[in-house]
Amino acid sequence: MTADDAPPTLHDDRLSAEDLLASPRGRSLVFGLALEQVESFPWTGDEEAPGAEAVVRNLRCLCPIAPTWSAVKEAMSDVVDAAVYWQPPDDDDWGTAEIGEVREALRPFAEMLVSTGLLDAWSKPLDPDDQWALGWDDKELNEVNGRYTGLPAVFDLETGPTDERIEITLTDLYPPLDEDGTRLPWGFDEWLASVLTTETRYRHNFAKDPYDELTGEWWSTPPHGLWSSTGTWPDGTPIGLELVEDDLGLERARTCRLRLRPDARIAEIRRPEDWADLCRRYPLDVTAQRRQVWFETTGRRGRWVIPDWTRVAEEYDGVHVGLAGYLRAAGAVIDVAEGHLGEDPDPDTVPTAGNTDDRTASLMAGWHPDTTFWLNDVIEAVTEVAEWHYDSDADRWVQD
Incomplete structure (x- = not known):
């Protein structure tokens, strides 16, 4: 690929x-x-x-x-x-x-x-002329959870086509939390530092007690806060409204049609081999922090890696997992390589007690079908804004 x-x-x-x-x-x-x-x-x-x-x-x-x-x-x-x-x-x-x-x-x-x-x-591969970013209105959900965040700034925009460039920042789509904390977008450096620090901490914990069943993050997506987009069904409904992993009951959304830079480089994840290729070329070892949580869902103990998105971004501007790619790869144990990747780790801290095999594998987890994460600045403008709500009586999403 x-x-x-x-x-x-x-x-x-x-x-x-x-x-x-x-x-x-x-x-x-x-x-x-x-x-x-x-x-x-x-x-x-x-x-x-x-x-x-x-x-x-x-x-x-x-x-x-x-x-x-x-x-x-x-x-x-x-x-x-x-x-x-x-x-x-x-x-x-x-x-x-x-x-x-x-x-x-x-x-x-x-x-x-x-x-x-x-x-x-x-x-079908990504259609650059049919890409919609989603801004979720989670007011009711957050009020139930006691942490109302307010609406993203995108909800202040007029709906419909626009002839003007609309400047929407990541903090508009992912607004800060209240005084209890912030939910600001991460840059790649912050994300990589967090993954490496977490892996080191979990390895130290493993060295103290190899049988302590510590769980960690379960997703393998790029950093939270990057722009992402989705295409539409034949009836015009954005696919990302209806196909959401770990859906928390969201019922309103604004969708923003994106105009992309024409030379954007896209990595298409069509099959497990495409995901494995990213992991082989840009491996990031997450064995310690994923070993228990991914054992729960796959029954496998062994070495786990995910793509290092900071390095993937040097070659690609976006990573697209289409509907077929999702069906083929999501949730499957994806074989990456025999043995290990990179330098030999310290045998005293390698979190592999109870291995079922000695191979390196990965898991594509947390990706919504037909989602593209944009790793670099290739979004030129928002050309249309539409508002949607979930009609519980009709059991479908309806445009306002």
Whole structure:
């Protein structure tokens, strides 16, 4: 993967049934659609939480039918909403689908889904003319939590197209907190210093007690406070409104259409190999701070790395994880390399007690589908502002 790579054709890179069955999120999508084929899934037997044998038996009783677009979008929303990286997966969700027999029972449903062509467009690369940044209005949520932050400055703007350059800073989209603290955007230097300091602290703790189950951050996204954007569904709804990992009940948002610099360099994460490539070229060891929390969600102990976004930014201006890339890579243990990367660590402080293997791996966690993080200053202007709210009666996002 290089900055000069031409985007693949949809035919070459579109999702296959095997892609869906090989990944946690893909299996979850297929499993959810299979369950939606009947009003109440006819589990045979008396199991309240059916095991793999009952799941296989009942899946084989169903004849796959072609899902509608709305059913696929709703199922995808459920997949993203249920994504967790800090605890074991639920047995009644994609955790069950991890079992080989269940996976094979899902194959006819995956093949039916792919044959509809509904997922073909999910493999498209970033569309620079259809990028929207989101400013969330979390007033009600914050009042419930006792820390009302006020509205971002973007909510003071008039909605609709604009012929003028609108200067919106990061602090407008991510406003400071009140006197209890600040939530200002981090620069890359602050982010890297925090990761390195945290890793050192966790390694020292590990040296004192290798079996202390300390948890740490679970996400592997670039620093909080960078600009990010999303594309839209065919009906014009921004994808980032509907597909949000770790959704806290947000119900209002302003979306800002961005004009990007035409020479922006984009790293496309289409497959796990693309993520692994970033980790191999720009590794940042986070084994100590991720070892327990990622063990909870994957069952793996071993060396963990994430991309060093400070170095990725030297080659790319943005990193885009499309819908297909998310289904293929999110939540999966991504093999990076055998053994270790970089210099040999101190054997007395290496946090690898209880390893299940000696390989280096990574986890793409905390990425919303079809999200691009902008690592450098390539946003020239905001050309349109729109306000959206979640209509609970219609169960969808509606533009005001």
